[in-house]
Amino acid sequence: MYQILKQIVKTGIRTERPPQPDEALRAAEQRLKAAVLRHFAGCLTIRHVDAGSCNGCELEIHACNNPYYNLEGLGIRFVASPRHADMLLVTGPVSKHMEVALKRTYDSTPEPKLVVAIGDCGCTGGIFGESYASCGRVANVIPVDVAVPGCPPTPTAIMQGILTAITARAGK
Amino acid sequence: MKLSDLDIRLEPLPAAFPAWRADVSEWQWISAHQAVREEGGYLVALWGADERSRGRGFAVHGALATPAGLLCLVLRLPPVAPAFPDVSEIFPAAIRMQRAVHDLLGIEPKGAEDQRPWLRHGAWPADQYPLRKDFILNPSLAPEPDEYRFVAVAGDGVHEIPVGPVHAGTIEPGHFRFSIVGEKVLRLEERLGYTHKGIEKRFEAMDLLEGAKLAGRVSGDSTVAYAWAYAMAAEAMTGITPPPRALWLRALFLERERVANHLGDLGFLGNDAALSFGLAQFSRLKEDWLRTHHALFGHRYLMDLIVPGGVARDIDSGGTARIRDEIAFVRREVEIIKEIYDEHAGLQDRFITTGRVTPALAAKLGLTGLAGRASGQAWDRRVEFPAAPYDQLEVQMVTHRNGDVAARVTVRFEETLESLRLIGEILDRLPAGGIATTLGVAPEGALGLGWVEGWRGEVLVALHAGANNAIGRCHAHDPSWQNWPLLEHAVIGNIVPDFPLINKSFNLSYSGQDL
Structure with missing residues (x-):
């Protein structure tokens, strides 16, 4: 136990300041009222769905919870079921084999809900595009509020995407 | 049986490591796998190809790790009803690879016990094969109903836990079917292919x-x-x-x-x-x-x-x-x-x-x-x-x-x-x-x-x-x-x-x- 405590003290607190929302990432008009958004801002729950990614985006979503980004410190956490979630974080081009599972996950998420598409593939279909096996971008399958490009997007960009989704459009 | 006894002509391949290719007959396909197994090697990969546009038929390739390097066996197959002998008795790792070859190219592993699809769920019809050069997806075709036969475990108190494809953590999608008694796992059967994106x-x-x-x-x-x-x-x-x-x-x-x-x-x-x-x-x-x-x-x-x-x-x-x-x-x-x-x-x-x-x-x-x-x-x-x-x-x-x-x-x-x-x-x-x-x-x-x-x-x-x-x-x-x-x-x-x-x-x- 002494060694663990010593290592924790030696490492110190590494958490950095979180990024700000970025209106450029918004894919659809903010649908939620300010009162709902204020509620989300203190305690947002996310269900991640890999709908066919190469697993690169998953690495960066994991990184959002490392001590530097500490997403959970902002009151934003990942949950095990869509029924507990306010937001879906969807990666990948949507493979045909994940189309039904993604739609069911979306339907299982209670209203009001938000969808953030992660990565070039989630935004446009990326290098995999649309094919016999791929539906392409996430918005081809479920409605998307915010889309974060990048291959993969950095943890900072992913956090900006999440924060943009739960903020009212600037000036409104 | 030794590889050198098989009368297979090994052709050195230009590569950054020792590698050979060899055209084999159906009989040699099996005996070469067997010989590699006996010499302590193993199956690295098995894949098919459509070579009809080059005036041939289909082909299957088996890459085998041998103590001397990588051996790539090539078995040429006819353009119609292509089939190759099952090697999963020799290398069980071949089972899923052979099923995938069938899903993608319509090349049948003859005599394989498990003939269920592997990478194909319902996105394309069972009689069409995406990696054939003449494959055209007909967008009007309705996706096929996806009914996969999991192996059932019977017995008093046995029950199943289906998990996925969407998992509880931030990981990739796949399906796990557990058959359990109490807390103990009797059997796990995986079903993958959800992220197949062509x-x-x-x-x-x-x-x-x-x-x-x-x-x-x-x-x-x-x-x-x-x-x-x-x-x-x-x-x-x-x-x-x-x-x-x-x-x-x-x-x-x-x-x-x-x-x-x-x-x-x-x-x-x-x-x-x-x-x-x-x-x-x-x-x-x-x-x-x-x-x-x-x-x-x-x-x-x-x-x-x-x-x-x-x-x-x-x-x-x-x-x-x-x-x-x-x-x-x-x-x-x-x-x-x-x-x-x-x-x-x-x-x-x-x-x-x-x-x-x-x-x-x-x-x-x-x-x-x-x-x-x-x-x-x-x-x-x-x-x-x-x-x-x-x-x-x-x-x-x-x-x-x-x-x-x-x-x-x-x-x-x-x-x-x-x-x-x-x-x-x-x-x-x-x-x-x-x-x-x-x-x-x-x-x-x-x-x-x-x-x-x-x-x-x-x-x-x-x-x-x-x-x-x-x-x-x-x-x-x-x-x-x-x-x-x-x-x-x-x-x-x-x-x-x-x-x-x-x-x-x-x-x-x-x-x-x-x-």
């Missing part, structure tokens, strides 16, 4: 240079291993060798990718056994490591840095100094945390004897890579068939015999330390000079092979040249093909709550296997 078909619309980017996205966590294997294959078939500095930089990237993934896994393995301290510590180290990648090479995961002909980014003296400081720091930290892990009774209680694969079972079923080495399978591409610069590096292979979660953790710790040593040595001996050369021209029909020991295990890329440096066919093979079936065995007799820990200790790729 990668191999996509390759066929690209040329040799364009394909590198896609190869780096077959499995994102192994982007360096894939990009190198792909480049190795493209360079072999076009007859070029990258400058020495480029090859040494590739090894630097590959070892850095290995360390990045091992650091991440070691953190998650601690976390899955309720030591969140481990995750916090290792994910901090991994983040520092990724930031170095971004600062020196412009990408946190080193994507698109290995290109056919060389590498896209060089390193300067400031960069080497930064990495030297970093490896000294990471070594100290990893040694401290390793001691904490080793002495943590609660952690070791969860790790030791959990999810065990005995060396005998691993050998029989073909467990490979990191998980294989944790079960006594002493194969490491960097050691037996070291492509440059590994021929000058003397990698110390790490093996263990217990085959449990603890063994896979130990192998990761020791490989991390060995990779840190290798990184230092690579920097010490990095040759001067250019970092890229121009890709040559591949003769149509040429076969190029790339074989790289990624962090998870061996990645094989087989390239078949089309006309004018177009890709005729590209098969990218992930070690997860071999290792997923062993996970089904590893969990038998364990309790359900240990599954996440066992699964993480293998950390297999879904995307790499689903293609």
